[in-house]
Amino acid sequence: MSKTLGVIGLGSMGFGAALSALRRDVSTWGFDLNPHTCERFAAEGGKVAGSLADLARHSDVVLVLVVNAAQTESVLFGDNGIAAHLKPGSVVVTAATVDPTLPPQWEARLAERKIFLIDGPVSGGAAKAAAGEMTVMASGTPEAFAAAGDLLQAYAGKIYRLGDKAGVGSTVKMVNQHLAGVHIAAACEAMALGIRAGAHPDELYEVICNSAGMSWMFQNRVPHILAGDYTPLSAVNIFVKDLGIVLDAARKLAFPLPLASAAHQLYLGTAAAGHGQEDDSAVIKLYAALTGIELPQGKEAA
Template sequence: MTTNKTLGVVGLGSMGYGAAVSALKRGVPTWGLDTRAEARERFVADGGRSTASLAELGANCDVVVVLVVNAAQTEDVLFGEGGLAATLKPGSVIVTSATVDPTLPPLWEARLAERGLWLIDGPVSGGAKKAAEGQMTVMASGKPEAFAAAGALLDAIAGKVYRLGDKAGVGSTVKMVNQHLAGVHIAAACEGMALGMRAGADPDQLYEVICNSAGMSWMFQNRVPHILAGDYTPLSAVNIFIKDLGIVLDAARKLQFPLPLAAQAHQLYLATAAAGHGGEDDSAVIKFYAQLAGLELPKAAA
């Protein structure tokens, strides 16, 4: 990809690191920012430029993707001391990618416009693997001028970029629905596997059959192997879905819209965290069922 624009990525976690490296592989000059020195050093070793300073990142980048954990961190990156609102050149573009309440991006858009900056409300999906392959999905909304100013840099980090509207907030609305479904599907996958195991089904055979039957979901196919391997290393943690389904439920409450399935799934994640598994992979919801039913789950290989 030929471009005279420089990309910045704030947050070199599993998604952010993959996005930044994907951009590098596609020939985009890329800066990465992270509070962890080891993440910055790793990115430099892969050919990028790195900093711990938002001011330095802002001074060197035309488009910045903010891949942090939540709305509070996003607001600090945008408007905190030395934040991007004060350091980016007028005409630059900020892509906010955390899962947040859809009412927030329009407020950020208006505040950044006062500084001559564009906002794209661009949450992402696909997990660490697709991020590393440059194949994650971006659910983007914003003014046409924002997309024009970003050029092809969104395509440098994604396999699919959906343009969902000409104002911020639409992208986060679509991501909210995605997280609603993802959270419910993971909880259902864990419940179904626990049920089958309690009834005496072989878990490996159960997984294979369901993956080739109508009950299969992408989350079932993706998460159950973690259970079968006894590996709960957090690719996406239980605590993430406590946060994300909390956002979904709060938004639905404002709309006076009932979400009984999301509410029950949220309680399952809370129960799993209360049992001490909040920092583990979200497939650890099955441990809640195992504790209730006295199930012995597959063990990790030595």
């Protein structure tokens, strides 16, 4: 008998993950607090649960793709949380970026109910999620992976098994977010410098993309700046949160992170200036405010 996937959190990445599973003929239930999102999922052929308990009763594997640790804990153990309603042998995959010390605690609490946990944060953004090509950084017991079967492959392009206990996946995701946050901030700073010095933004972008200074984040985010379009594909506030997690973890390890600290201040400053809900490339707006440079205009100015 085929297993059923439940997806809690039908945001940009959760919606894409759920649709990818449907396209791969996996029976998929979804739950979200946004009725419009649930209606969209139902229109695509997905099954919509009326509550967390309802989704838990129908699912063998539950992907929890919410915003943060607090929401994850609420979904798992809050009032009407799924832990009380999943059948023994079920698997929970937690996918939010969280402090790596938390998944082992969730793993232990779920084990008391004979429920498995896979610490499985994801990377790739909305586009990769919609294409079923997200990277999953997973850790958990061999029994947890055996119980999950092929359901991780239903929404992922690459799955890395990183250890036999929860926490390792979140550690690797934390390192990824360190790099991503620093690279985006550096890309914004570099473009601002080039504009201030008189380089044409489009030409600057093209040259750097074909030179040693190029990073994936530079290549991916600078087009938002060139188009003057700061519609949030990944918001500034996400990196306020994620680099905060990185810095908190490093502080516990007495590990210095001067680059991450500087980048975090840039995201905080951008959020304080009123751009927290905009795309993370809006960090360049902080430089524009400080230096008076004129940024490319697009649909925002139209």
